[in-house]
Amino acid sequence: MKHRILYCLAAASLALSFFFERSPDASATVRATPAPAVAEASLFPALMMNEHAAKSPARPGAPANTPVVKTVAPTAAELTAARDSLTYHYYAQTLGLHLAFDENKDLLRSVTDWMGTPYRYGNNSRRGTDCSGFVTRVFREVYGITLQRSSRSMFTTTKHVAKSEMQTGDLVFFRRGRGPIYHVGIYLKGGRFAHAACNGGVMVSSLSQPYYHRNFYAAGRVRAAEPALAD
Numbered sequence: 001m002k003h004r005i006l007y008c009l010a011a012a013s014l015a016l017s018f019f020f021e022r023s024p025d026a027s028a029t030v031r032a033t034p035a036p037a038v039a040e041a042s043l044f045p046a047l048m049m050n051e052h053a054a055k056s057p058a059r060p061g062a063p064a065n066t067p068v069v070k071t072v073a074p075t076a077a078e079l080t081a082a083r084d085s086l087t088y089h090y091y092a093q094t095l096g097l098h099l100a101f102d103e104n105k106d107l108l109r110s111v112t113d114w115m116g117t118p119y120r121y122g123n124n125s126r127r128g129t130d131c132s133g134f135v136t137r138v139f140r141e142v143y144g145i146t147l148q149r150s151s152r153s154m155f156t157t158t159k160h161v162a163k164s165e166m167q168t169g170d171l172v173f174f175r176r177g178r179g180p181i182y183h184v185g186i187y188l189k190g191g192r193f194a195h196a197a198c199n200g201g202v203m204v205s206s207l208s209q210p211y212y213h214r215n216f217y218a219a220g221r222v223r224a225a226e227p228a229l230a231d
Helices: 002-022 026-032 037-055 076-095 105-114 131-143 151-156 210-215 223-230
Strands: 159-161 171-175 181-189 192-197 201-206 216-221
Touching: 076 105, 105 131, 105 181, 105 201, 131 151, 131 181, 131 192, 131 223, 151 171, 151 181, 151 216, 171 210, 210 216, 216 223
Parallel strands: none
Antiparallel strands: 159 216, 171 181, 171 216, 181 192, 192 201
C-alpha cells in the first residue's frame, strides 16, 4: 500500500513536470501573433506613397519623403476669363449694376472713366461736360458714331423703343410736362442710366427715382449702333 502511494505520487510529479516544460508562454504567443490583414492593407498605401516620393525629386528644404505636388499653369483662355471676371466685378461695383458678364465692356469702361466729371454747360471734356456732350463723347469712344450735339436733335434721329424694351446703350430722354426735351442719358441696365447732372456731374442714377420717373419721356436707339447693341 505504501509503495503504491509512492508510485502514484511519482507518476503525478512526472506528468506535471512534462506539462510545464511543453506549455508555451502566454506573452510570447501574443507577440508572435501576425498582424491582421487589415493592418497590412493600411500600411500598403503609405509604403506606395513613400516609394513614389522617393522616386520624385524633392523640393529644396522640404522634409524627407514629402510627395511632390505638380502645379499646372492656367491656359490663356482661363487667364482671359479670370481677367474679364475681375473687370466686370469692378464695373459692377463702380456703377452699382448687377451684371451678367456679357455686357459691352467698352461702354462700361468709358462710362466708368467719365464718372465724377463735373458739369459744365456747353462743354464735352473731362474737365467738364453737359449731358449731351457726355453722350456724344461716349458714343464716339465706344461706337465710333458722331451724334447730334443737342438732346432734342438726338431724339429726332433715334429709333424710339418702349421703356420695357430698352437695351444697354439706348438713350433716355427727359422733359418737364409738355415742355421740350431738356436732358439725355445712356441706359445701362436694371433701370439705371449714366448722365451728366447739373447738381453732380457724370453719375449713374435710377429711372425709379421720383424726379427721373416723373420726367422720363422716351427711349431711343441709335440706328447706326444697333448691331453693336445687339451683340
